[in-house]
Amino acid sequence: MGLLDFMTQDIAIDLGTANTLIIHNDKVVVDQPSIVAIDRKSEKIIAVGKRAxxxxxxxxxxxxxxxxxxxxxxxDFGASEQMIRELVRTIPNLRNKFFSPSLRMVICIPSGITQVEERAVKDSAEQIGAKEVYLIHEPMAAAIGIGIDVLEPKGNMIIDIGGGTTEIAVLALGGIVCDKSIKVAGDVFTSDIVYYMRTQHNLYVGERTAEKIKIHVGSATEELDNPPEDYPVQGRDLMTGKPKQITVSSGEIAKALNKSIIQVEDAVMQALAMTPPELAADIYNTGIYLAGGGSMLRGLDNRISKKTELPVYVAEDPLRAVVRGTGIALKNVESFSFLMK
Ligand SMILES: Nc1ncnc2c1ncn2[C@@H]1O[C@H](COP(=O)(O)OP(=O)(O)O)[C@@H](O)[C@H]1O
Ligand SMILES: [Mg+2]
Known part of the structure; x- marks a missing residue:
């Protein structure tokens, strides 16, 4: 290790719409929701992540x-820069009191963002002290995190269901051959539940409650092999205005989510239809990989499998697949030519 290596600290950031994760020295050192709380008067940041x-x-x-x-x-560019800054600041041992190391970063970005936004992410990274910044597209990072050899001349389909977007991509030879991004993902599933509770149960629930419902009894199908127990939900009765409690089942949530799941299925079918035939043949043999928090929805893998008639695999620890891949990219900045400098 040369002196310069010692002076350089490497970090990998998964800048997600729902969660921001950072890897430093092979460890996930930040795993926080992508939220900032701001004082309206002074416009100052009061809290980021879990506290926000x-x-x-x-x-x-x-x-x-x-x-x-x-x-x-x-x-919000300003807020996202502040958020990254605050989160990077919480990394233990990143800066010691004797010197400020130069930072080398690989940042994973949603593939839907524009070039102007890409530039803004880089500027933000430089603002907080990065000397070298590389960007990587989310499906590529997800694939690497799943353990796929993305440089091979072989097609692979990845579906990353995050908070804001579902990104479907076919990768081969270190590039994205075709991709399809829709704004139907975890956040929409959550708002479907808010809507369902309001219209079917006259119960007004907040976003956080709806997300808990999704995690406890969320389902993409009414025919689960092992359905979870019904879940008690508290909210405000829209008729009487009083707080009340009801119980919901996974079958009900499957009904609430059905329209959105169909949109995801349709996008997957469209992506398959765009896939060049040689790569389609590869996907026929290997199947489809799911990553992102949304892929943990019960029965979603089966449903996509039925629709496409292909095997579907959910990544191990799907919430961290992208940051894992970004971390691996960080170690291979010299050999991964698809990284954008
Ligand atoms: N067990 C679960 N079942 C269904 N959805 C989940 C589960 N756990 C997390 N999620 C959802 O996953 C989404 C966040 O996924 P993530 O991959 O971190 O998104 P992003 O990359 O956009 O930050 C949220 O919408 C969250 O509600
Ligand atoms: Mg993500």
Whole structure:
């Protein structure tokens, strides 16, 4: 290890619409929701990550919470830069008191963002001290994180279902051959549940409650082999205005989500239809890989498998597949020519 290596610190960032994760020295050192809380008057950041999330939906007039990357685009550049800055600051041992190392970063970005947004992410990284910045597209990072050899002359289909977007991509020879991105993913599933509770049960629930429902009894199909137990939900009765509790089943949530799941299925079918035949043959043999938090929805893998008549595999620890891949890319910046400098 030369002196310069010692002075350089490498970090890999998965800048997700729902969660931001950072790997440093082969370890996930940051895993926080992509949320910032801002004081409306001074426009100063009060909290980021989990602390800001606790304020989400419970803030008063003086405080607003924002998700800077909602919907798969950077909705707020200033806030996203501040968020990265604050999160990088929490990494233990990144800077010691004697010197400030130069940072080398690989940042994973949603493939739907524009070149202007890409530039903005790089500028932000430089603002917080990065000397070398590489960007990697999300499906590529997900594939690497799943353990696929992306440089091979072989087609692979990855579906990354995050908070804001579902990204479907066919990769081969270190490139994205075709991709399809839709703004139907975890956030939409959550708002489907809010809508369902309101219209079917006259119950007004917040986003965080709806997300809990999704995680506890969410399902993409009414025919689960091992359905979870019914789940108690508290909210406000829209008729009486009083707080009340009801119980919901996974079958009900499957009904609530059905329209959105169909949109995901349709996008997958469109991506398959765009796939060049030689790569389609590869996918026929290997199947489809799912990553991202949304892929943990019960029965989603089976449903996509039935629709496509292909085997579907969910990545190990799907919430971390992308950051794992970004971390591996960081170690191979010299050999992975698809990284964007
Ligand atoms: N067990 C689960 N079942 C269904 N959805 C889940 C589960 N766990 C997390 N999610 C959803 O996954 C999404 C976040 O996934 P993530 O891959 O971190 O997104 P992003 O890359 O956009 O930040 C959220 O919408 C969250 O509600
Ligand atoms: Mg992601």
């Amino acid at each position: 999330q606790q304020m989400h939906g419970k803030s008063h007039e003086g405080i607003k919470t924002i998700r800077p990357l909602k919907d798969g685009v950077i909705a």
